[in-house]
Amino acid sequence: MKNFLEVIAEDVQKAFAEAGYDAALGRVTFSNRPDLCEVQCNGAMAGAKQYKKAPLVIANDVAERLAGSKTFSKVEAVAPGFLNMDLEPAFVLSYIEKMMGEEKFGVNAPEKQQTIVIDYGGPNVAKPLHVGHLRPAIIGESIKRIARYAGHKVIGDVHLGDWGMPMGQIITELKVRKPDLPYFQEDFSGEYPEEAPFTISELEEIYPFASKKCKEDDDYKKLALQATADLQNGKPGYRALWKQILNVSVTDLKKNYEKLDVCFDLWMGESDADPYIPPMVEKMKADGHAHISEGALVVDVKKEDDKKEIPPCMILKSDGAANYETTDLATIMQREKDFAPDAIIYVVDKRQELHFDQVFRCARKTGIVRDTTDLQFIGFGTMNGPDGKPFKTRDGGVLRLEHLLGQIKDKMYARIMENKELDPAEAEDTAAKIALAAVKYGDLSNQASKDYIFDVDRFTSFEGDTGPYLLYTMVRIKSILAKYQEANGALPIEGRMIPDSKAQKEVLKDMAGFPAMIADAFAERAPHKVCAYMYQMANDFNSFYHGTKILGEEDAVKQKGYIMLLRDALKIFETCTGLLGFTAPERM
Numbered sequence: 001m002k003n004f005l006e007v008i009a010e011d012v013q014k015a016f017a018e019a020g021y022d023a024a025l026g027r028v029t030f031s032n033r034p035d036l037c038e039v040q041c042n043g044a045m046a047g048a049k050q051y052k053k054a055p056l057v058i059a060n061d062v063a064e065r066l067a068g069s070k071t072f073s074k075v076e077a078v079a080p081g082f083l084n085m086d087l088e089p090a091f092v093l094s095y096i097e098k099m100m101g102e103e104k105f106g107v108n109a110p111e112k113q114q115t116i117v118i119d120y121g122g123p124n125v126a127k128p129l130h131v132g133h134l135r136p137a138i139i140g141e142s143i144k145r146i147a148r149y150a151g152h153k154v155i156g157d158v159h160l161g162d163w164g165m166p167m168g169q170i171i172t173e174l175k176v177r178k179p180d181l182p183y184f185q186e187d188f189s190g191e192y193p194e195e196a197p198f199t200i201s202e203l204e205e206i207y208p209f210a211s212k213k214c215k216e217d218d219d220y221k222k223l224a225l226q227a228t229a230d231l232q233n234g235k236p237g238y239r240a241l242w243k244q245i246l247n248v249s250v251t252d253l254k255k256n257y258e259k260l261d262v263c264f265d266l267w268m269g270e271s272d273a274d275p276y277i278p279p280m281v282e283k284m285k286a287d288g289h290a291h292i293s294e295g296a297l298v299v300d301v302k303k304e305d306d307k308k309e310i311p312p313c314m315i316l317k318s319d320g321a322a323n324y325e326t327t328d329l330a331t332i333m334q335r336e337k338d339f340a341p342d343a344i345i346y347v348v349d350k351r352q353e354l355h356f357d358q359v360f361r362c363a364r365k366t367g368i369v370r371d372t373t374d375l376q377f378i379g380f381g382t383m384n385g386p387d388g389k390p391f392k393t394r395d396g397g398v399l400r401l402e403h404l405l406g407q408i409k410d411k412m413y414a415r416i417m418e419n420k421e422l423d424p425a426e427a428e429d430t431a432a433k434i435a436l437a438a439v440k441y442g443d444l445s446n447q448a449s450k451d452y453i454f455d456v457d458r459f460t461s462f463e464g465d466t467g468p469y470l471l472y473t474m475v476r477i478k479s480i481l482a483k484y485q486e487a488n489g490a491l492p493i494e495g496r497m498i499p500d501s502k503a504q505k506e507v508l509k510d511m512a513g514f515p516a517m518i519a520d521a522f523a524e525r526a527p528h529k530v531c532a533y534m535y536q537m538a539n540d541f542n543s544f545y546h547g548t549k550i551l552g553e554e555d556a557v558k559q560k561g562y563i564m565l566l567r568d569a570l571k572i573f574e575t576c577t578g579l580l581g582f583t584a585p586e587r588m
């Protein structure tokens with residue numbers, strides 16, 4: 001179905017045409033002066049020159065034609081030539097009735113369905129998730145859900161860091177500590193054990209230990225480099241051990257992402273790009289794009305109109321090893337082959353912008369990506385602490401994601417137990433839901449590219465532009481619906497009413513804006529637009545709620561109409577929280 005604004009414009013365009021003007025002048029927008037009108041059209045101003053008439057004359061001509069319109073309850077031509085209009089409540093309702101009858105509430109299937117790969121998460125094997133992993137997970141997940149809701153085929157890939165030096169470091173340290181393991185025996189020919197020779201906690205201790213040692217001890221570093229090379233060249237024992245490292249680590253990562261309600265379709269990693277590297281390098285050499293510079297193989301990617309220096313893209317280091325650019329380029333080849341996507345979206349820290357600029361330029365120049373594949377970098381800003389510096393624990397360390405979530409959950413638990421007797425298991429579940437909403441909404445309500453301050457007190461507040469406030473609003477609706485159902489046996493499935501108050505009309509208008517909001521949020525890859533939409537609607541809903549007796553309403557027909565509005569609003573709210581990646585509890 002058409003967007004709300006398009007339907008509204010139809011009448012105005014027709015009126016322009018009937019009055020002898022270009023119908024295209026009848027463009028309308030929602031008014032930025034709601035005190036004057038709900039909808040405005042500036043077409044008369046725009047047409048004045050073309051028709052050599054005073055704008056107000058044109059506006060009056062059009063207003064006359066709109067006099068009997070079913071769309072508007074008020075049409076005014078005002079000096080110097082604006083058209084100010086209010087919507088007919090019945091018209092607003094008719095749009096809602098149609099929209100709510102559709103599965104996706106007025107969001108149309110796209111003309112052409114796109115295949116989109118979203119690369120987000122980007123955790124590194126053997127390292128616990130920390131607060132730095134929060135943003136890519138939350139933002140990427142939401143962009144994925146929005147794109148999917150908009151009707152596209154979307155593949156979320158975690159793109160694990162599973163292939164570089166850290167792997168060689170871990171293997172080296174394991175060899176020092178457990179030299180007798182079969183993985184280290186050159187002549188071993190049996191089956192490697194099924195069980196990993198370490199736990200996740202050991203792994204998480206070994207990695208930083210080995211990484212530190214590499215910085216202090218050159219011989220150790222050489223061993224680690226050698227182990228990395230051996231692994232990448234396919235040494236069977238190392239490959240088998242690496243698979244164990246991967247398994248143990250991925251199991252733990254999955255558990256943690258699950259707590260965040262973040263779910264990847266693909267668990268591929270840098271290592272999966274490895275087979276694509278040799279043919280890619282050959283192609284780049286053969287086509288004359290890659291050349292040797294200071295021992296390394298590079299592709300020049302600077303352009304004449306560059307404002308800043310863009311260094312060449314390094315394909316192979318001087319020791320012949322692949323690096324971060326190499327794996328990202330080879331991964332593009334893999335994705336082209338597997339999915340032939342219309343777009344690959346990278347949700348990564350904005351400090352990696354130069355890297356992606358180089359990689360994208362190189363991919364285009366060397367033709368490893370089709371011209372029609374859009375490569376898009378969505379760089380997110382830093383999550384800062386209340387002191388304005390990157391978020392850290394009190395003693396300056398990196399905070400584990402599970403600890404951060406745990407702390408906020410405990411805080412929410414205490415809050416909900418303060419004034420209510422809730423079953424502890426339900427309270428646990430509720431606290432987890434509120435905590436997730438607090439964290440995700442706190443993040444997503446900012447434009448992704450901006451730095452923001454992670455302010456636990458603000459994010460967990462039940463008032464203001466916060467996740468908990470939205471949940472509270474939804475819970476309020478759920479509770480009214482439950483009480484109605486208790487008293488009446490069932491919820492109505494029809495009987496929507498023409499809004500009889502300004503507040504109620506505002507809620508309907510908000511709902512009617514849902515399809516346009518989705519289109520916008522998808523096009524701009526902007527979860528913050530979903531947040532802003534929800535917040536506005538929650539405010540309008542709460543104004544309506546505070547000014548209306550719902551359960552106390554004596555007129556049963558009217559009450560049914562209110563209940564229908566609540567049901568509709570809840571559906572829209574739930575769809576939105578689903579897109580942001582959290583859910584509302586039943587009570588709080």
Ligand code: ARG
Nearest residue numbers: 119122123124159161328348
């Ligand atoms: N693992 C990387 C890091 O920790 C992030 C990966 C982002 N995705 C990509 N395709 N490079 O910085």
